[in-house]
Amino acid sequence: xxxxxxxxxxxxxxxxxxxxxxxxxxxxxxxxxxxxxxxxxxxxxxxxxxxxxxxxxxxxxxxxxxxxxxxxxxxxxxxxxxxxxxxxxxxxxxxxxxxxxxxxxxxxxxxxxxxxxxxxxxxxxxxxxxxxxxxxxxxxxxxxxxxxxxxxxxxxxxxxxxxxxxxxxxxxxxxxxxxxxxxxxxxxxxxxxxxxxxxxxxxxxxxxxxxxxxxxxxxxxxxxxxxxxxxxxxxxxxxxxxxxxxxxxxxxxxxxxxxxxxxxxxxxxxxxxxxxxxxxxxxxxxxxxxxxxxxxxxxxxxxxxxxxxxxxxxxxxxxxxxxxxxxxxxxxxxxxxxxxxxxxxxxxxxxxxxxxxxxxxxxxxxxx
Amino acid sequence: xxxxxxxxxxxxxxxxxxxxxxxxxxxxxxxxxxxxxxxxxxxxxxxxxxxxxxxxxxxxxxxxxxxxxxxxxxxxxxxxxxxxxxxxxxxxxxxxxxxxxxxxxxxxxxxxxxxxxxxxxxxxxxxxxxxxxxxxxxxxxxxxxxxxxxxxxxxxxxxxxxxxxxxxxxxxxxxxxxxxxxxxxxxxxxxxxxxxxxxxxxxxxxxxxxxxxxxxxxxxxxxxxxxxxxxxxxxxxxxxxxxxxxxx
Numbered sequence: 001x002x003x004x005x006x007x008x009x010x011x012x013x014x015x016x017x018x019x020x021x022x023x024x025x026x027x028x029x030x031x032x033x034x035x036x037x038x039x040x041x042x043x044x045x046x047x048x049x050x051x052x053x054x055x056x057x058x059x060x061x062x063x064x065x066x067x068x069x070x071x072x073x074x075x076x077x078x079x080x081x082x083x084x085x086x087x088x089x090x091x092x093x094x095x096x097x098x099x100x101x102x103x104x105x106x107x108x109x110x111x112x113x114x115x116x117x118x119x120x121x122x123x124x125x126x127x128x129x130x131x132x133x134x135x136x137x138x139x140x141x142x143x144x145x146x147x148x149x150x151x152x153x154x155x156x157x158x159x160x161x162x163x164x165x166x167x168x169x170x171x172x173x174x175x176x177x178x179x180x181x182x183x184x185x186x187x188x189x190x191x192x193x194x195x196x197x198x199x200x201x202x203x204x205x206x207x208x209x210x211x212x213x214x215x216x217x218x219x220x221x222x223x224x225x226x227x228x229x230x231x232x233x234x235x236x237x238x239x240x241x242x243x244x245x246x247x248x249x250x251x252x253x254x255x256x257x258x259x260x261x262x263x264x265x266x267x268x269x270x271x272x273x274x275x276x277x278x279x280x281x282x283x284x285x286x287x288x289x290x291x292x293x294x295x296x297x298x299x300x301x302x303x304x305x306x307x308x309x310x311x312x313x314x315x316x317x318x319x320x321x322x323x324x325x326x327x328x329x330x331x332x333x334x335x336x337x338x339x340x341x342x343x344x345x346x347x348x349x350x351x352x353x354x355x356x357x358x359x360x361x362x363x364x365x366x367x368x
Numbered sequence: 369x370x371x372x373x374x375x376x377x378x379x380x381x382x383x384x385x386x387x388x389x390x391x392x393x394x395x396x397x398x399x400x401x402x403x404x405x406x407x408x409x410x411x412x413x414x415x416x417x418x419x420x421x422x423x424x425x426x427x428x429x430x431x432x433x434x435x436x437x438x439x440x441x442x443x444x445x446x447x448x449x450x451x452x453x454x455x456x457x458x459x460x461x462x463x464x465x466x467x468x469x470x471x472x473x474x475x476x477x478x479x480x481x482x483x484x485x486x487x488x489x490x491x492x493x494x495x496x497x498x499x500x501x502x503x504x505x506x507x508x509x510x511x512x513x514x515x516x517x518x519x520x521x522x523x524x525x526x527x528x529x530x531x532x533x534x535x536x537x538x539x540x541x542x543x544x545x546x547x548x549x550x551x552x553x554x555x556x557x558x559x560x561x562x563x564x565x566x567x568x569x570x571x572x573x574x575x576x577x578x579x580x581x582x583x584x585x586x587x588x589x590x591x592x593x594x595x596x597x598x599x600x601x602x603x604x605x606x607x608x609x610x611x612x613x614x615x616x
Contacts (some may be wrong), residue, residue, distance in 0.1 A: 033515035
């Protein structure tokens with residue numbers, strides 16, 4: 001899709017997941033034992049042939065830069081186009097907060113790009129999508145703006161943006177974080193529009209006092225544009241709360257979901273790491289779990305996800321948990337319904353137990 | 369090794385390791401004096417005089433090497449081989465050749481037995497060298513695959529398992545490469561299963577090396593009758609009933 005450029009807006013609301021975003025934005029939350037949330041959208045973009053990608057950085061940008069680096073792992077380290085970082089430039093006379101200002105400050109990136117269309121997305125939704133079909137839909141309907149959504153069951157709607165469409169696909173209503181008690185069309189944060197439409201939209205919204213891209217750019221001017229909704233019917237997970245993160249993580253233990261998300265034809269790329277294969281010792285007992293390279297397993301792991309370099313000591317029992325990079329669970333520790341962030345050490349014999357609908361979160365670097 | 373080369377003021381330093389006497393005939397054997405200077409070199413000797421094998425790791429003074437390589441290139445009867453030509457010529461000309469003894473784990477994987485054994489060596493409770501040392505990483509090409517999955521009915525013990533694999537059966541004392549599928553009820557023991565091979569449900573693989581992309585059909589038995597190592601060559605498919613091979 002050489003006529004389409006990409007933009008990722010990583011300034012996202014992390015109010016419901018603050019235990020995991022103290023020092024990182026939503027987009028770089030580790031996921032599925034090997035990835036960060038941003039990998040899915042970015043991989044879908046490059047797999048769809050997008051070669052020019054701008055990343056609107058959040059204030060906490062170090063982990064983004066450290067993860068994406070030159071863009072090489074996504075084949076975006078190029079002499080022409082490729083990956084561009086658009087830092088969050090704070091000026092002294094900033095009257096408003098909100099992500100729209102960052103778009104406005106980086107209009108020149110959009111103006112100097114040459115592609116006809118822009119695919120704009122956030123960094124916190126899990127899916128694997130070939131975007132060619134979205135472009136075809138956009139061109140066939142003659143839409144000014146296409147918004148991609150998925151049908152979500154009631155329990156997955158909270159915190160999302162819900163849209164309503166007419167029979168021909170035209171968007172008739174957009175509601176931000178409504179309280180709904182039914183299945184709904186949840187917007188995936190993915191827009192497709194012509195580059196000049198995006199530039200005009202940003203200018204108009206910001207210069208008229210806007211501060212939020214969705215509210216002041218799209219919702220306020222809904223009547224000025226013909227906006228169509230495109231339904232993506234593959235697996236979709238929005239990560240905006242501890243609950244949704246935990247549920248989506250446990251989804252990764254299901255073979256059919258993994259088969260859909262991680263295909264050979266449309267790989268999910270991530271920062272390359274050099275880790276040896278997992279060492280299972282003689283008393284290892286792993287069941288229904290995803291275990292990343294670099295781990296050493298001497299105990300029992302059930303219904304869990306272990307990221308790289310995790311040590312499971314003798315007599316340790318891990319259940320229904322997510323253990324991130326380089327954690328060290330020492331002899332006889334018991335961990336159930338827990339999310340451990342990176343580098344956590346659980347010393348000998350300690351018991352940690354959350355509830356199945358309220359997992360216990362242990363923050364990065366903590367020693368228990 | 370480079371430090372030793374500088375200290376001995378050697379012109380060439382050859383890394384050597386002690387090998388079991390019964391294997392010495394497989395290697396280039398170095399005979400050295402008391403200070404480690406190499407006085408004789410025998411390529412795959414029938415009756416070895418020492419058990420110090422060349423590891424094929426050399427430090428050369430560049431100008432010296434360049435001269436010998438250029439001379440050797442002009443020599444029409446030479447077979448242009450380090451072991452057969454360059455080193456012996458240097459020895460003859462009394463070039464200062466020193467040995468450097470390495471004392472860690474070293475294994476030449478030039479035979480099926482040693483390749484299998486080297487893989488098995490990594491499965492000890494304490495592997496012979498650290499694979500997880502972050503200050504000494506072993507770099508390779510990654511597989512771009514998600515972490516491997518161990519199913520509820522699977523059992524994995526004393527084994528190495530790499531990314532992208534799906535394990536539904538039993539794996540014991542084995543090395544499993546990326547992208548391998550092991551079906552329900554299958555048993556893989558004392559074996560090496562290379563990338564993207566598939567072991568069908570209920571199959572049994574015992575003391576074998578299954579090469580890339582092979583498919584062992586459900587119920588098949590891959591095991592030799594006499595304790596030797598079975599090799600399932602690349603692309604082959606093992607059938608179920610008789611255990612006969614079928615070239616795939």
